[in-house]
Each structure stands twice: as C-alpha cells, then as structure tokens.
Amino acid sequence: MPEAAVALEKFKSFFSNFKEVLIKLNAMDSLQIIGGLVVIALTFLDFFHTTLSGNGFGFISRELNRLLNRLIIRNRSRSIYRYSGLAHLLITTSVWLGLLFCGAFLIFTAKEEMVVNGSTFLPATEDERFYYTSYVLSTLGIGDFVPGSETSRILTGILSFTGFILITTGLTYLLSVVQAxxxxxxxxxxxxxxxxxxxxxxxxxxxxxxxxxxxxxxxxxxxxxxxxxxxxxxxxxxxxxxxxxxxxxxxxxxxxxxxxxxxxxxxxxxxxxxxxxxxxxxxxxxxxxxxxxxxxxxxxxxxxxxxxxxxxxxxxxxxxxxxxxxxxxxxxxxxxxxxxxxxxxxxxxxx
Incomplete structure (x- = not known):
C-alpha cells in the first residue's frame, strides 16, 4: 500500500505541475495545445474503437472506408479489387498517423520554447519542429532538438508513448484482419x-x-x-x-x-x-x-x-x-x- 500511495502522489504532482505550466502560457497558446490534445484524443478514440472494441469501425474510420469503398465499386474494372483491402488498410492507417502528427505538431508549434536546438537552445524553426515531431512519434530521439520547457518535456514523453501504442497495436490489428x-x-x-x-x-x-x-x-x-x-x-x-x-x-x-x-x-x-x-x-x-x-x-x-x-x-x-x-x-x-x-x-x- 505505501508504494501505491507514493505512486498516487506522483500522479497528482504530475498533473498539478502540468496545470501550473499551462496557466503560465497565454490564452492563445493554451488553446492551441488543447486543440492538439483534442485531435489526438479523437484519433485514439477512433483507433481503439476500431481495433480493440469488437464493435466495428469508429466514426472517422467508418465514413472514410465507406467513401473509399464507393469509389472502388464505381470503377468499372474489377482488377482494382485485388488491391482494395490493401488500399483500405494503408489509407486508414495513414489517416490515423496523419491526425496524430497534426495534433502533435499543433502542440509543438504553440510556443517558441516548446522545441529548441539541443546545442544553442535557440527556438526551432517550423521545419525543425516538423522534424522533431516526426522523431518523437516514431519513439526515436537524436538529441539535436530537445524540449525547451517543462510542458514540452511532459508532452514529448506522452506523445512518444502514443506513437509506440499506435504502431504496435496497428500491427497486431493487421495480423488479425489478415486471419479473418x-x-x-x-x-x-x-x-x-x-x-x-x-x-x-x-x-x-x-x-x-x-x-x-x-x-x-x-x-x-x-x-x-x-x-x-x-x-x-x-x-x-x-x-x-x-x-x-x-x-x-x-x-x-x-x-x-x-x-x-x-x-x-x-x-x-x-x-x-x-x-x-x-x-x-x-x-x-x-x-x-x-x-x-x-x-x-x-x-x-x-x-x-x-x-x-x-x-x-x-x-x-x-x-x-x-x-x-x-x-x-x-x-x-x-x-x-x-x-x-x-x-x-x-x-x-x-x-
């Protein structure tokens, strides 16, 4: 029980610090971070509903795949059918990754201090933030760019974990689909x-x-x-x-x-x-x-x-x-x- 109590205190401290840092940011920056988090939350809600719930597609995936299916069906040549399943899997996965990336990029561009150069500690450019976002979501880290604030460090850790979850769960889902x-x-x-x-x-x-x-x-x-x-x-x-x-x-x-x-x-x-x-x-x-x-x-x-x-x-x-x-x-x-x-x-x- 003492270990559980310590873990609970750390959990409370984590969110308390995160809240304090958000308050220090101006309203526009906070809204951009919240917007990015909402995009990520909706992406994972759709992702987990589709891959783990056993109750069919999430809303985004359902509409996306229905639209894609209708486009394929309208094609007069059935030769495209052999690639239909592959197209659905790749496009759906790409949309999940794309939405996750957009949410993370919104977060890392919310304030100059969110991403800085690892050597000079100068704020990163938008291209460099794009590069940084890609490496964070792929769970890799070269170290040439680093979080420049406490908020950024917290969110970087969270986002690198979400990228790992999406990739590993997606691969498991792929194998299950092939078997079905x-x-x-x-x-x-x-x-x-x-x-x-x-x-x-x-x-x-x-x-x-x-x-x-x-x-x-x-x-x-x-x-x-x-x-x-x-x-x-x-x-x-x-x-x-x-x-x-x-x-x-x-x-x-x-x-x-x-x-x-x-x-x-x-x-x-x-x-x-x-x-x-x-x-x-x-x-x-x-x-x-x-x-x-x-x-x-x-x-x-x-x-x-x-x-x-x-x-x-x-x-x-x-x-x-x-x-x-x-x-x-x-x-x-x-x-x-x-x-x-x-x-x-x-x-x-x-x-």
Missing part, C-alpha cells in the same frame, strides 16, 4: 465445392432424399458462418477485401447457399427435423447480414428483377415469397462487394 480474411475465403471455397451454381448445389442436396448429409454438417456449417459474422463485426476492415472471383466471394456464396436452402425448406413441413435444421442455417446467414457493415438500401433493391431471376425455380415446382428484409440486405451487401443477384444466378457454363 483467410477465414472468409475458406468458408467461400467450402460452399463453392458443393456446386458451381445454384442448380448444382440444389441437385447435390436433393440426391439425399432425407438430407442426412446436410443435417450432419449443419452444425459445423452454422458455426463457421457465425464465426465469420463475429469476425465481420470485430474486424470490419475484412468487408473491404474485395475479389473478382465468385468462388472466393463469401457474400456471393452465402447468397447462393441461402437461395438453395430456402427452396429446400419448402419441401418439408414445420416441425420436421429437416425443416428445423434448414431454418438454423438460414438464421445463421441472416445473422451474418445483420452484423454486416451495410444496411438495406431501398434504392438498390429491385424486387421485380429478383423475382424474374427466381422464376428459375419454377421448373422444380417452387415459387418464392415476396420481398423480405433479408433480400434487401443481400442486395446491399452484394452491391457494396461488387456483385449483384444476376451473378448469384449465373450458371456455371456462363462463367
């Missing part, structure tokens, strides 16, 4: 092995009259879908790793699987084990969509076109019900991944 992307592709490839299009997958399951094979794999498949849904929420950046290949696009493969499951469910009465198992799989897919980044966009959904595509099932004696919320969510998710319902119903020979 690989998991998405693994599930997409698994579904694609069941058949090359909706008809092949339907016929694959219909070969087994009681759906014994599907029922035995249902729990494992449902678990994989829900795991990817959780990754979708925890690492929303994975949604922006686009692909131009249908068999590796999870949203397309889930749409294909969902359509087949909806048709298969029509063959079974409520209360049967087959109907119940099919419902659990459909519910898992619906949960994946609920946790997605894109809400249903009414302007994108065209029920008439979807009904036309679904008329394919009439040859098997099935007719789909009218539009559902799930249909609208699929439409939006497909669109913002660079796909459409037309490609979901594209036959293998048309690929």
């Amino acid at each position: 992307v690989l998991s998405k592709k693994e599930l997409a490839f698994f579904i694609s092995t069941l058949g090359g299009d909706v008809e092949e997958i339907y016929q694959f399951f219909k070969k087994d009259q009681n759906l014994d094979g599907l029922l035995s794999d249902a729990n494992d498949l449902r678990k994989q879908i829900l795991q990817n849904a959780s990754s979708y929420l925890a690492f929303p950046m994975t949604n922006y790793f686009l692909t131009k290949k249908r068999n590796s696009a999870l949203i397309v493969q889930l749409a294909i699987l969902s359509e087949v499951l909806m048709v298969l469910r029509m063959d079974w009465k409520e209360g049967s084990i087959q109907h119940a198992k099919l419902c659990t799989l459909i519910n898992a897919i619906e949960k994946y969509l609920d946790l997605g980044l894109e809400g249903p966009d009414k302007d994108l959904h065209n029920q008439e076109k979807l009904d036309t595509l679904r008329s394919f099932w009439q040859k098997y004696g099935h007719t789909f019900k009218k539009s559902t919320e799930m249909d609208r969510r699929f439409t939006s998710s497909l669109y913002y991944a660079g796909w459409s319902w037309k490609e979901v119903y594209k036959m293998k020979e048309q690929l």
Whole structure:
C-alpha cells in the first residue's frame, strides 16, 4: 500500500505541475495545445474503437472506408479489387498517423520554447519542429532538438508513448484482419465445392432424399458462418477485401447457399427435423447480414428483377415469397462487394 500511495502522489504532482505550466502560457497558446490534445484524443478514440472494441469501425474510420469503398465499386474494372483491402488498410492507417502528427505538431508549434536546438537552445524553426515531431512519434530521439520547457518535456514523453501504442497495436490489428480474411475465403471455397451454381448445389442436396448429409454438417456449417459474422463485426476492415472471383466471394456464396436452402425448406413441413435444421442455417446467414457493415438500401433493391431471376425455380415446382428484409440486405451487401443477384444466378457454363 505505501508504494501505491507514493505512486498516487506522483500522479497528482504530475498533473498539478502540468496545470501550473499551462496557466503560465497565454490564452492563445493554451488553446492551441488543447486543440492538439483534442485531435489526438479523437484519433485514439477512433483507433481503439476500431481495433480493440469488437464493435466495428469508429466514426472517422467508418465514413472514410465507406467513401473509399464507393469509389472502388464505381470503377468499372474489377482488377482494382485485388488491391482494395490493401488500399483500405494503408489509407486508414495513414489517416490515423496523419491526425496524430497534426495534433502533435499543433502542440509543438504553440510556443517558441516548446522545441529548441539541443546545442544553442535557440527556438526551432517550423521545419525543425516538423522534424522533431516526426522523431518523437516514431519513439526515436537524436538529441539535436530537445524540449525547451517543462510542458514540452511532459508532452514529448506522452506523445512518444502514443506513437509506440499506435504502431504496435496497428500491427497486431493487421495480423488479425489478415486471419479473418483467410477465414472468409475458406468458408467461400467450402460452399463453392458443393456446386458451381445454384442448380448444382440444389441437385447435390436433393440426391439425399432425407438430407442426412446436410443435417450432419449443419452444425459445423452454422458455426463457421457465425464465426465469420463475429469476425465481420470485430474486424470490419475484412468487408473491404474485395475479389473478382465468385468462388472466393463469401457474400456471393452465402447468397447462393441461402437461395438453395430456402427452396429446400419448402419441401418439408414445420416441425420436421429437416425443416428445423434448414431454418438454423438460414438464421445463421441472416445473422451474418445483420452484423454486416451495410444496411438495406431501398434504392438498390429491385424486387421485380429478383423475382424474374427466381422464376428459375419454377421448373422444380417452387415459387418464392415476396420481398423480405433479408433480400434487401443481400442486395446491399452484394452491391457494396461488387456483385449483384444476376451473378448469384449465373450458371456455371456462363462463367
């Protein structure tokens, strides 16, 4: 306990001294320092919400990535898709670093004494303060420029620590995103092995009259879908790793699987084990969509076109019900991944 008391006293003394130094500065200088601290605080709030909260993007990252995604989707060539994930990661990280740098630079330019030459102790120029800010945030220090006041020394220590946190946490987040992307592709490839299009997958399951094979794999498949849904929420950046290949696009493969499951469910009465198992799989897919980044966009959904595509099932004696919320969510998710319902119903020979 004595050690805890000493640490508490040091903590109080630190902020007391910091407050006294701020009071000595004129109002404009204090406002500039406070402004820089606010920029840094907002940056880290967005950074930690995105990387550690498990609840999707922070406000800045969400709007930035949505804008970037729309710019990529509007590009008519899908060759750019292979670089989409990399672009999102690099640009988002650059914005975090840029905001952190701007906040720190505001602080170090607030007063002449904030940064001085290490030999002459003369105030540094703006170019030299830019140089000093870069070295502080990279946690390096050559010593040619040093803090020139108590306030600057305190803030230099804090900012060098924040730079270290952003870099190390960012690298950990990067590895987690890559792992989540690989998991998405693994599930997409698994579904694609069941058949090359909706008809092949339907016929694959219909070969087994009681759906014994599907029922035995249902729990494992449902678990994989829900795991990817959780990754979708925890690492929303994975949604922006686009692909131009249908068999590796999870949203397309889930749409294909969902359509087949909806048709298969029509063959079974409520209360049967087959109907119940099919419902659990459909519910898992619906949960994946609920946790997605894109809400249903009414302007994108065209029920008439979807009904036309679904008329394919009439040859098997099935007719789909009218539009559902799930249909609208699929439409939006497909669109913002660079796909459409037309490609979901594209036959293998048309690929």
